[in-house]
Amino acid sequence: MVLSVVSAPMIRGNVSSIARSGSSGTVRVALISDSAYVMPTAVTIASLEDKLPPLWRLEVALVGDQLSSDDAAKISQTLDPERTTVVECPVPGDLRPDIYPMSQRLNKEHSASVWLILHLAELVPPHWNRVLYLDSDIVACASVTELWLQDLGGQAIGAVQDGPVPTIRSEFGLPDWRALSAKGNEQYFNSGVLLIDLERWRARNIPQIARAYIGAREDLVQYDQEVLNWAFFGDWYALDKRWNVTGWWLHDENRVGRDSDILLSVGLFHFAGRSKPWKSGHKTNTFVDEFYAMLDKTAWAGWRPAAGATED
Numbered sequence: 001m002v003l004s005v006v007s008a009p010m011i012r013g014n015v016s017s018i019a020r021s022g023s024s025g026t027v028r029v030a031l032i033s034d035s036a037y038v039m040p041t042a043v044t045i046a047s048l049e050d051k052l053p054p055l056w057r058l059e060v061a062l063v064g065d066q067l068s069s070d071d072a073a074k075i076s077q078t079l080d081p082e083r084t085t086v087v088e089c090p091v092p093g094d095l096r097p098d099i100y101p102m103s104q105r106l107n108k109e110h111s112a113s114v115w116l117i118l119h120l121a122e123l124v125p126p127h128w129n130r131v132l133y134l135d136s137d138i139v140a141c142a143s144v145t146e147l148w149l150q151d152l153g154g155q156a157i158g159a160v161q162d163g164p165v166p167t168i169r170s171e172f173g174l175p176d177w178r179a180l181s182a183k184g185n186e187q188y189f190n191s192g193v194l195l196i197d198l199e200r201w202r203a204r205n206i207p208q209i210a211r212a213y214i215g216a217r218e219d220l221v222q223y224d225q226e227v228l229n230w231a232f233f234g235d236w237y238a239l240d241k242r243w244n245v246t247g248w249w250l251h252d253e254n255r256v257g258r259d260s261d262i263l264l265s266v267g268l269f270h271f272a273g274r275s276k277p278w279k280s281g282h283k284t285n286t287f288v289d290e291f292y293a294m295l296d297k298t299a300w301a302g303w304r305p306a307a308g309a310t311e312d
Ligand SMILES: [Mn+2]
Pocket: 135, 136, 137, 192, 270, 271, 272, 273
């Protein structure tokens, strides 16, 4: 793979050596961005750095199809080079997402970049053995070091159960769940936050499983998320829900029982769905406020969506 390094990454041992020390280490994060998502990607990274404890560092693999080096430079511009290293990971031609037959059928909220997640293990630096994948519509509200050190119990990935689609047999879950020799009530995860054991991921040949699944379906209701739930069925660890709190949880009726206090301990807030804070007409809440506080730490400081325009 082609790998251009913005500044040389420091390699500080594997996860187990980090786990033994605990008080210092390096969190490795992967984000997939394109020209339409450069600014929110910068906000995600700035928020991660902002919440990082002293003595911890951040290495960011910036995976981009049609992402210019100017874009990467602008993202890095306001980061602390002592703490955060951004590694550009261009997409080789044979991994272009338009190889997927579904690419022409994506709705307007998606670009063909959604398929790149299926190739993540081939796109991040090859010596990495663990990575925290984050969607670019996420703002860190707390340090992610605790998440980074999470034991995955031998599973390939860690993820958070989805709110609106809690099980594989839920509406918008896995239409073919019966083919999995499953009961149907197994959890379905949101793919916006994935803590990945890259060796286990690489051993599973995810692109092949994904292509077979996509080729067999007329339609995908949840795109990459649906494919990942299919590919990793029975091989994922359920992370604490505070690591992927979506806007679904802002509705009072959804915060019941043991989840009633979830908004008090948000680690990562995910602007899943159509209301994005960088779009005109977005909703207002404490997490949108946090998004703009972090945006003001980037090269886009002071930017706000044009007033008066409607959403989309
Ligand atoms: Mn998302």
